[in-house]
Amino acid sequence: MSAGASKAAALDLADPLGGKRELFQLPAGVIYLDGNSLGPPPKAAFAELEQAARQEWGEGLIRSWNAAGWFTLTDTLGDRVGCLIGADAGETVVTDTTSINVFKALHAALALRPGRNVIQAERDSFPTDLYIAEGVAASRPGTELRLAAGSADLPALIDDRTAVVLINHVDYRTGALRDMAQLTDHVQRAGALVVWDLCHSAGVVPIELDALGVDFAIGCTYKYLNGGPGAPAFIFANRGHHEGLVQPLSGWWAHAAPFAMESGYRPAAGIRRLLCGTQPILSLRALKAALDVLDDIDIAAIRAKSLALTSFFMELVEPICRDFGARIITPRDDGRGSQVAIAHEQAYPVVQALIERGIIGDFRAPDIMRFGFAPLYLSFRDVADAVDALRDVLASGAWRDPKFAARALVT
Numbered sequence: 001m002s003a004g005a006s007k008a009a010a011l012d013l014a015d016p017l018g019g020k021r022e023l024f025q026l027p028a029g030v031i032y033l034d035g036n037s038l039g040p041p042p043k044a045a046f047a048e049l050e051q052a053a054r055q056e057w058g059e060g061l062i063r064s065w066n067a068a069g070w071f072t073l074t075d076t077l078g079d080r081v082g083c084l085i086g087a088d089a090g091e092t093v094v095t096d097t098t099s100i101n102v103f104k105a106l107h108a109a110l111a112l113r114p115g116r117n118v119i120q121a122e123r124d125s126f127p128t129d130l131y132i133a134e135g136v137a138a139s140r141p142g143t144e145l146r147l148a149a150g151s152a153d154l155p156a157l158i159d160d161r162t163a164v165v166l167i168n169h170v171d172y173r174t175g176a177l178r179d180m181a182q183l184t185d186h187v188q189r190a191g192a193l194v195v196w197d198l199c200h201s202a203g204v205v206p207i208e209l210d211a212l213g214v215d216f217a218i219g220c221t222y223k224y225l226n227g228g229p230g231a232p233a234f235i236f237a238n239r240g241h242h243e244g245l246v247q248p249l250s251g252w253w254a255h256a257a258p259f260a261m262e263s264g265y266r267p268a269a270g271i272r273r274l275l276c277g278t279q280p281i282l283s284l285r286a287l288k289a290a291l292d293v294l295d296d297i298d299i300a301a302i303r304a305k306s307l308a309l310t311s312f313f314m315e316l317v318e319p320i321c322r323d324f325g326a327r328i329i330t331p332r333d334d335g336r337g338s339q340v341a342i343a344h345e346q347a348y349p350v351v352q353a354l355i356e357r358g359i360i361g362d363f364r365a366p367d368i369m370r371f372g373f374a375p376l377y378l379s380f381r382d383v384a385d386a387v388d389a390l391r392d393v394l395a396s397g398a399w400r401d402p403k404f405a406a407r408a409l410v411t
């Protein structure tokens with residue numbers, strides 16, 4: 001047994017979350033290092049979907065909007081996501097996509113700071129955040145999008161024209177974790193509002209939105225929350241902002257009395273103002289099953305294992321990187337999320353060669369291999385085996401096979 005494998009065996013023996021893997025459907029022979037992109041299905045999601053489709057849709061038909069609680073799933077699931085991100089009940093709804101929620105949050109923040117007209121973000125944000133911010137700026141005459149080179153440069157750019165600062169909690173490429181307390185404080189002291197994108201931290205990093213007085217947060221539920229492909233996203237608004245909350249997608253689900261069928265819009269009270277229209281109930285039900293899995297697990301235990309898995313991976317992979325011209329670009333200290341990113345000239349074919357061996361990670365342009373370490377279904381043995389496979393792919397040159405160079409639509 002290699003040194004890595006024997007250390008892994010000891011770590012697995014002491015892992016309090018080891019038993020949770022049984023709750024997930026994972027194919028035999030696969031080591032899944034892409035839960036930072038799409039989490040695997042919790043086994044209970046299949047029964048939940050069956051119940052929602054066959055019984056509630058098939059038998060209950062339209063009655064299920066009331067009888068099965070479909071109409072309020074946005075709120076009931078929102079509160080459960082809220083528990084995972086340090087939000088009080090009534091401050092979070094599950095709805096729409098992250099992109100749409102960025103749109104709503106930026107508009108809402110701009111409306112709350114009428115004398116200011118700058119949206120600020122960092123250039124390396126996940127692209128959809130910036131594309132949406134551009135769209136918001138374009139739709140409000142006089143509004144400007146100001147980009148900082150990196151998160152460290154964000155504070156210096158804030159001035160008395162800055163209305164809102166949009167920040168990715170974890171950098172989707174490098175995995176660097178931003179200091180939410182410090183940045184929120186800085187933004188707010190300058191009189192601006194903050195919107196945090198929690199896509200890469202919800203469910204895997206402890207988050208205290210209310211304790212830190214965060215204004216808005218948005219995020220997806222298909223990564224570490226395992227809600228399924230295209231699962232609805234969430235949006236949080238601090239209760240202190242509810243009264244003045246305005247957003248332009250004023251659909252009927254955000255109306256004070258949706259079934260009064262009034263001709264004019266009257267906003268709902270509270271967080272429901274951030275809804276828009278009818279939601280995908282089957283997807284919400286898969287998410288419900290996924291949230292059930294997290295019910296009795298302490299996020300602190302998840303975080304402890306996440307840091308242990310990523311640090312074990314970095315320890316084993318470092319000498320390989322040195323030998324094969326690769327470079328770990330993820331912070332070694334605790335300032336990281338739950339992924340490790342490695343830069344290598346041939347990152348794309350290397351990742352494809354690993355996938356063929358059942359080690360599933362992903363590639364992000366221009367040259368990054370990303371490996372996500374979701375603590376609920378990965379073991380330290382998985383980490384050691386993945387590193388062995390990476391060493392072999394690089395040492396054998398297996399990645400040179402031309403079939404690995406063909407770029408797929410989704411990388």
Ligand SMILES: Cc1ncc(COP(=O)(O)O)c(C=O)c1O
Nearest residue numbers: 097098099126128172197199220
């Ligand atoms: C930080 C971040 N924001 C937003 C998104 C995607 O948004 P949407 O779910 O609207 O496609 C992603 C997807 O990976 C992401 O990583």
